[in-house]
Amino acid sequence: MASLEEINTIAGLAHEAFLVLRKSNFRQRAALMNTIADEIEALGDELIQAAHEETHLPVARLTGEKGRTLLQWRSYGAALASGSILDVRIDTALNERTPPRPDIRKTYVGIGPVVVFGASNFPFAFSTAGGDTASAIAAGCPVIVKAHSAHTRTARIMAEAIRRGVKKAGYPEGTFSQVFSSSREGAQLLVKHPLVKAVGFTGSYTGGKALFDIAGQRPEPIPVFAEMGSVNPVFVLPEKIKNAPAEVAQQYAASLTLGVGQFCTNPGIIIIPEGHNEFTDSLVAALAQVEPCKMLHEGIADSYVQNKATVSSQENVQVLLEASSSEKGTGAPSLALTTAGEFLANDTLQEEVFGPFGLVVTYANTGQLEDIARKIHGQLTCTVLGEEEEIRNYEDLLLLITEKCGRLLFNGFPTGVEVVSAMHHSGPFPACTDSRFTSVGPDAIRRFARPVSYQNVPDTYLPDELKNANPLGLYRLVNGKVTQEAVE
């Protein structure tokens, strides 16, 4: 499937739809988002059943993920309607200045057709109808989804719902398309197509980096927002582990094994002061109680076993828990232990093991803890567990950690990514290819928009959000002041 001819046709339709979407204002696109959400909401058991069969994710989890998906469409639409994500700036003319200052107004336009590569671990929220698709359409960009090969039936059902929504809301067919391709060449043809202007991707480092490189080497380079691997380190301070070793172990075990460890925010590494056997004993006990569950597909389960073995077989790594036999395709919680010295010397210990595998790293002193913070690669999240009082002695550590992540957590765990405006789900390379943009929360829309200034354009030809009367009722920065008032 997905021949060059087919891709040309789809990209052409997307570009035509783009010019139509460009004529829509923020409110109209918010209405489109809600119409699509309604169609997704109306999907019944067929969707959940298909996804359950294709991904082995439990029905309860999938039902929750469907709700999250609806929240994405609706809250991104609401942020669009309120204008809170796309800053509007107006600087009015100063005719008395020499030379006169012209009237300049800035808003955002969609960047153009966007190609989306969905993730296997979120068949709803980060796939065909996921956050990338929702935020691109919010920005006024048609979307071409490359369906994930691990859940094609789910992808088809979702695509039909989106198409119905697009049609009902009166937008052209090219607003949304989905292609199926099992070959890398198909994916590359999409990314290389001259009418495609951006790429959204959630998946492995290898996959994301390959697309990033292809996009950067096009005659016209385009941005790739690839959310790739992350080990989401948890830094535990001395007082905390002394006061609550069993509690920390329980909570860490719960986060590590949630969804068979198949979250991009899975906390794969925990860094603790040395000499806390009570913590490791509790952790082994907690993990041993977790039933091995089927992973998303056999390829992922096989990689889990293999990657776990790679880390566990490094020098001076001690295996604390290893499920000796487990059913094919399942992921059994596992745990290994090493020292800060080893961790600092061996980059392999930083590699992501996608699944419920934890690596405990022990440090001897604050210097080692800071060295680890300096050494770790870019991450989606970093977490600090500490007593509120002791944290004040770790100001430098906090600065070093913050430099490495998109989200810093205190006394919590990174799994569970809230769909809110304040969420930044991104992080320095290699966690993501662009740390400046989030893939969760309304600000994800910004990835697919670019500003345009309008200079001395008569009011009647301005986009609605820039008109004097402020018909959309947005907060705008007018001559340096935030205001909802009309321009005189």
Place this chain on the structure above:
Amino acid sequence: MASLEEINTIAGLAHEAFLVLRKSNFRQRAALMNTIADEIEALGDELIQAAHEETHLPVARLTGEKGRTLLQWRSYGAALASGSILDVRIDTALNERTPPRPDIRKTYVGIGPVVVFGASNFPFAFSTAGGDTASAIAAGCPVIVKAHSAHTRTARIMAEAIRRGVKKAGYPEGTFSQVFSSSREGAQLLVKHPLVKAVGFTGSYTGGKALFDIAGQRPEPIPVFAEMGSVNPVFVLPEKIKNAPAEVAQQYAASLTLGVGQFCTNPGIIIIPEGHNEFTDSLVAALAQVEPCKMLHEGIADSYVQNKATVSSQENVQVLLEASSSEKGTGAPSLALTTAGEFLANDTLQEEVFGPFGLVVTYANTGQLEDIARKIHGQLTCTVLGEEEEIRNYEDLLLLITEKCGRLLFNGFPTGVEVVSAMHHSGPFPACTDSRFTSVGPDAIRRFARPVSYQNVPDTYLPDELKNANPLGLYRLVNGKVTQEAVE
């Protein structure tokens, strides 16, 4: 100069300074900006004279450019202090939700040390102390400037002023450095250095694209904000040219020859309906009256002659005005004419000729006008000259044009880039490498910042802009509402 050892030292100092700057809040950095501006303002005749001798730009122009440079430092500082550029978002905890929603707050942190390559045509405003340096420091990023080889004396004077400001404001030496290197290798070493996290560049397509490629191929790719070539097409509608041929010609001639055509927004191409000899005659007459002036340096003057010859010698291009002899190093206004048909068939006609050279392209009908809009490459600016009434018949043209530019102008000319919040000085590739970020106006700061979310971080450890009490008095998006109030 600029050996690897020297670059290692400078980058190391920059990274140390980065960690210090990270501890400063928006207001403190605004104060640093003002202190540096004061030092630049205090520079006397020595600066203007050095720049005049090195660039041949008139003293009046340089005096104006110094004022613009001060405006950049001060207005970016003010935008920082008001919080209007760096959106702060707060979503407070919902403890009653199942599971409870954590408290999440998002602000921006500097991306890390930034390397800046200045432009020859703005020795103050886009060079050592130019907009890239000012916006990077505003974002909390130390700057390493690669001094432009065409005005090294000016660069040294400016660098000393910045260093005095940095010292007076109490920031470390590594906050600002400048290196001199005449080799490409020196530039590449800077861009490849692992502690460097972003690049700002203003100059040629060749130079900018080379840096973009190097930065994208690093083990850790980093963003490059390169503002490169642009021909800034002017689209003239039929009624306008019928009603005011001589006026349009006069104004176009003035914009085309301003500063010997050495502006990135120089309107190198004007597209008019066919059969308007009165316009071309007036234009030739107006251009012929402009004295040839010395260009920035002889290399630029030589390239001007050569690039002009390349375009003029294309098939079916008629030379309307060619200064037959002019002093070495000067740029004489020149004009050529071709048809839409030729323009659409020959990409060479789109190439930028840096200097006071104009190409008039005549169209036979609206279809050809739209085809040109489809064909033109990405631009910093596009301009429409038309009577207000006739513009309503060109809605599709406007959409097509907007897709190709960062700034759309009506009945004006693109030279003169206002330093205001509503300015977007950028454009789709190949005008720039990243159309989503401006290099002029306070929003330029965003290029060098990345968001970070803080989850459940106690108030005392939050950056000032996120604290409950809102000590900086910023407008913040709190639970979806814009407010200046404290968080309860």
